[in-house]
Amino acid sequence: MKFKGGIHPQYNKGTAAAPVEEMPLGGRYVVPLAQHLGAPGKPIVAKGDVVGRGQPLSEPGGFVSVAVHAPTSGKVKAIKELPHPLGLDMTAVEIEPDGEDAWWEGVQPKGDWRGMDPADIRDALREAGLVGMGGATFPTHVKLSPPKDKPIDTFILNGAECEPYLTSDHRVMLEQPREVMEGVGLFMKVLGVKKAHVGVEANKADALEALKAACPPDLDVDFALLEVKYPQGSEKQLIYALTGRTVPAGGLPMDVGCLVQNVGTAVAAYEAVAKGWPLIQRVTTVTGAAISQPKNLRLRVGTPLGDVIAFCGGLTEDVAKVVYGGPMMGIAQFSLDVPIIKGTSGVLCLPDAEVVQYVADACIRCGACVDACPMGLLPSTLGVLCERDRWEDLEDYNVLDCIECGSCAFCCPAYRPLVQLIKRGKAELRRIQKKRQQGAA
């Protein structure tokens, strides 16, 4: 099945053939307490404490929250406000490594998921601080706890990696197909589902073959090559492409019995159970024309961005933008002092010549954004309404269904900052809706 809309940006997946390299241990790690959607954790270590690799540094701040863990053994140097990739300073634990990289004694294998109770697996994932590693960083154990009235019958592994430049998922699928498929099995076990789909964009057919070959015989999995089109990896579009089911507007995948997890998350989940490893490392693509040596790296969560860039030979003189994630939805960084966090799928370094500078014009109503919007919205109209502060009218135009994929702004010939306008509009509308609710209550 093909979803409506979408775009074909330049893919620039130059690092697809570069094997994942392990980045050597550095001299400093910064682990923010908030690396997931939901409440930040509370620190449970103090300045001067000695911690082992994988030792929890915080406890979850609620159900929709997870702990963070020490990326290596060493001493807690400080717990203070430090630059965070989301753009503000946030509380983080700074660790001075002792160079031993010794595991904390609490890191122990949890067993074979095949013989475990689903609830125990879920607890193990929570303990490991697992979040969705595609970028949204939603706590995995929460996603795996659907309410009783929303039975899940289909598990979906998202190997689309539709963001240009990024190749981390591609490499993981090629290099760790067994771990990926074991992760799939583990998720199926937790959810009690019999059927899984694996979707990979057609430009990564080798990855799909690798996964197929590594699939344990006891799993019922459909493997599908997907059309190469952005945003193929967007949850709703992916579910539609693989199963033909349409997640209702405003709804979640569980409304159509589906649950989607990213490739990296599957590996992390498997390792969390089979080896007891908490989520302290991930594969990240460091790429773009403004980095000297583009690489796929296995990085400890908390590695300062500056160290990563130095390991890749440094930035070129004409660097103008450094983005966490891909070019379509990634977050532009204001400083190289921010750390790699659990959701950092890529570090994209763009030179001045590739950074789009513009003065936006009036909408010429060409309709390119309307054709491109995978959600069936009218981005042109939404943009104009936002510009004129007509927040309440946005409701009629279903602004809250926008997934902020950026397809509209990508193709707008007037260079209108549609995503920026719409993000603001969504926030304003939510505020109004909240006020309305409070008024009614």
Next chain:
Amino acid sequence: MSMEQDKTGAEGGGPAGGAPPPSPPEKPAAPAKAEPPRAPRLVVSTSPHVHRDEDVPRIMRSVVYALVPGILVGLWFFGLVALQVYAIAVAGCMLLEWAFQRMLGRPNTLGDWSAVVTGLLLAMNLPAGSPWWMVVVGCLAAVVLGKGIYGGLGYNPFNPALVARVVLLISFPVQMTTWPAQGGPLTVDATTAATPLGAIREALSLGQTVPQAMAGMDVPLWKLLVGMRSGCLGEVSVVALLLGGLFLLRKGHIKWQVPLGFIATVFLFTGVAWLADPAHYANPLYHTFSGVLFLGAFFMATDMVTSPVTRKGMFIFAVGCGLITVIIRLWGGYPEGVSFAILLMNAATPLIDRYTKPRVFGAKRKLYEEAKAA
């Protein structure tokens, strides 16, 4: 109005949240040479960070290229008199656009090429022998009345070139319906000849039938296709216009829903009338290939600013254009109705947009149970 700057130098400290403050688009300072580039000046902006290779001037230039075949054929058949109309129209539109923007203290918008497109379309909608002063009035009507007073490109509800044409048609009916005969490339001063649609209407008003009228005209179908007939400067050659139109279709700047919907509606509607009463209604091929229909359907009804944004809306818009055109041609006061039809449908565009909102993904759930069963 909207001025968004992507380029924002933010050094170390980070933005205070919300939209980044605009700053002059200066180059990021080169990192200090002694130490490794610890703190390069980084641009911070909302995603997406890449953009399609397309902008408004490029689209407008494509329209200009697409108009070239029609212009050339017109020049060939009507001769040098036509060149004068083109020159005055294009220069006039550009000059007035520049002057008007300057007068209002607004940025110079000549770079978006829309004034050139308007000038060309205006000239194409005028008789070859239009006096210079009338063309100038047309430019004024197009650039100021049709676009400028609404706030410029993007805000105009009506197609500027058509606003000008209608202003001129109402103001100077004689000059606007005096059609020089085609005298070849070197024509400077031509005799006049009626347009095919005008001749038919004339004959009908004298009590003749359509077949009688057509017998008196030497305009077989092939001449209509090539453009060997009297009419507006840019409307005559169906083949040349079609060539340009296909180019724009291929480029994706116009959508097939508009020209096809428009032309098919005219063909079908006039076809029904002709079948019902061939003595009083010309055959549909004549209606389709004469007059300004191809120019209108491919280059004016497709104007992005003044037509709907969705495919469904475009089709409704086009069918509306076709219906109004035929009603005017068959029963209205003018032999040609394309301009009025497009302008009237321009007015209906906001309404059409309102009622053709696309279905939001997942809005009317394609039933989960159904999909599961399938």
